[in-house]
Amino acid sequence: MVCDVCKEGDAVVQLTQIEGTGVRLLHLCERCAAERGVETNASAPKPQISDFLQSVHQAMQATQGDAARCAFCSSTFRDFRSTGRLGCAHCYDAFEKSMRDLLRRVHGSSQHIGRKYESPASATLPDGGTANELRDRLKRAIESEQFELAADIRDRLRGME
Amino acid sequence: MLDLSLLPDGGVGWLDASGDHPDIVISTRIRLARNLEGYAFAGRARDGERLRILSQVQQAMSTMHEMHRGVLLRVDEMPPDDRLLLHERHLVSRELAGLDPQRPVRSGSAVYLTRGTSVMVNEEDHLRLQSLESGLRISEAFNNVLALDAELGDRVPYAFHNEFGFLTACPTNAGTGLRASVLIHLPGLVLTKEIAKVLAGLQQVGLTYRGLYGEGSEVVGNFFQISNQTTLGRSETELLDYLTRVVTHVIEREEEARKVLLRDAGYIIEDKLWRAYGTLRYARSLTFDEVMSYLSSVRLAVGLKLITDLSVYTLNKLLIFSQSAHLAHAEGRDLTTSEANIARAKYVRRILADDTGSTR
Numbered sequence: 001m002v003c004d005v006c007k008e009g010d011a012v013v014q015l016t017q018i019e020g021t022g023v024r025l026l027h028l029c030e031r032c033a034a035e036r037g038v039e040t041n042a043s044a045p046k047p048q049i050s051d052f053l054q055s056v057h058q059a060m061q062a063t064q065g066d067a068a069r070c071a072f073c074s075s076t077f078r079d080f081r082s083t084g085r086l087g088c089a090h091c092y093d094a095f096e097k098s099m100r101d102l103l104r105r106v107h108g109s110s111q112h113i114g115r116k117y118e119s120p121a122s123a124t125l126p127d128g129g130t131a132n133e134l135r136d137r138l139k140r141a142i143e144s145e146q147f148e149l150a151a152d153i154r155d156r157l158r159g160m161e
Numbered sequence: 162m163l164d165l166s167l168l169p170d171g172g173v174g175w176l177d178a179s180g181d182h183p184d185i186v187i188s189t190r191i192r193l194a195r196n197l198e199g200y201a202f203a204g205r206a207r208d209g210e211r212l213r214i215l216s217q218v219q220q221a222m223s224t225m226h227e228m229h230r231g232v233l234l235r236v237d238e239m240p241p242d243d244r245l246l247l248h249e250r251h252l253v254s255r256e257l258a259g260l261d262p263q264r265p266v267r268s269g270s271a272v273y274l275t276r277g278t279s280v281m282v283n284e285e286d287h288l289r290l291q292s293l294e295s296g297l298r299i300s301e302a303f304n305n306v307l308a309l310d311a312e313l314g315d316r317v318p319y320a321f322h323n324e325f326g327f328l329t330a331c332p333t334n335a336g337t338g339l340r341a342s343v344l345i346h347l348p349g350l351v352l353t354k355e356i357a358k359v360l361a362g363l364q365q366v367g368l369t370y371r372g373l374y375g376e377g378s379e380v381v382g383n384f385f386q387i388s389n390q391t392t393l394g395r396s397e398t399e400l401l402d403y404l405t406r407v408v409t410h411v412i413e414r415e416e417e418a419r420k421v422l423l424r425d426a427g428y429i430i431e432d433k434l435w436r437a438y439g440t441l442r443y444a445r446s447l448t449f450d451e452v453m454s455y456l457s458s459v460r461l462a463v464g465l466k467l468i469t470d471l472s473v474y475t476l477n478k479l480l481i482f483s484q485s486a487h488l489a490h491a492e493g494r495d496l497t498t499s500e501a502n503i504a505r506a507k508y509v510r511r512i513l514a515d516d517t518g519s520t521r
Contacts, residue, residue, distance in 0.1 A: 072201070073202075073205050075205060084331060085202065085204050085205075085285070085331055086202060086330055086331075086332070087202060087204075088200070088202050088205060089196055089198065089202075089322075092322055092325055092335075093322075099332065102332055103325060103332055103335060103336075103393055106332060106333055107391040107393035107394050108391065109394025109395075110324060110393065110394070111324060111393075111394060112323075112324065112325055112326025112327075112337070112393055112394075113394065113395065113396055114326060114337040114339070114395070114396045115337070117314060117327065119198065119318035119321070120314070120315050120316065120317075120318060130199075132209065132210075132213060133199055133200065133210075136201070136206070136207050136209065136210050140201070140207075
């Protein structure tokens, strides 16, 4: 079906206009629909992921260098800035000031007031979990060329073995 | 091939249209994001770490109350078709199913499914606990996921921070880790062009909306997922009460818009809705987007009581079972696009005819 207005484009929108007591049905192409302020799909401004990345960017400029690094997972603040994802739970402490600023921007507060949680006293890592965990950290430290940290982790592993 | 009939209630109990406002609200979903202490987050973790996370969760699950134990599906060991099938059924996220070619499925990806709740393992966060309910049932959904969370949190140590709360890979989820989403059908507001105002209003009050499949998905068939945007600085109860109030208001606006449509453009609306129904009843080839769009009209017609011999449950079922992977699953083979369109039209005709007790 062609557009009722320009008689050229394919009609993609059906516009029901209420005029006084009568009703008029218009078939419009995308362009003519847009000219009448009708959106061709029901969309408002896209969700705010870009706003979020902008906040990340601002938080970073305000406080911390890109090179700041988490000693547990070897992620840098630059990694976080480029992916929007932290490497591990310890990153929150490693980049504490930036994270606090960022959380305040995103949520309006950095203070959790929901359910409290305490780790179960009996929760243990599976057999050898700790040594495995150290081995993973060692590999990550070597991959990211953090040799001092790697040497430290290697010593701790030797101590365990 | 994955046999979904083995799952508790087929994983689709939430389609039964039993909750409040079933013709407008399809479902309520609440998820809690949790991570285990001692590992990098799933995106940063090595393969071995993710497998150890899974085994630690498996160990914990095996000692849990029977109703929370569920069926474990190893998503990382499934062929792509089965992963897509689980995703179409809203049982796993796109990320866990590894459906983006740039982000293939990761080792240790798994999901536990119970009646109404589930736990995704090694998604963006180590654990994504979810509860899915039919219609608008925010407090029921929350109580279910909370019970699961309490039991699991007693068995594995979650990463928790006194100031920042539950720690998550993306800081937008930190604090409560809670995201509550209401899947809602708003054709009245779309047809009266009120929708842009309503959606902009949502964003002003700290809520957000997405398409049918959550983050990053397009709005199709006038289905919107409304959810809380912030997760920190307010208690779980506050977040949920607030969402309930706003969603109730949106439902009222939708009901008003429907009245206006019937009053001011009655025959045009009726004609549009019956034409949509006619197409679904008799078309011989239908794309999924067409089905969504016509189903939206028919759903509105059922809500307005113009069509009285169709159940909302049937309409919900069509939303899920007319998707490509479900059709291929039913046919027992891969389908080309045109074969899928033909199979889809046939399936829709059959279900509508069965429900209304008429000939196909």
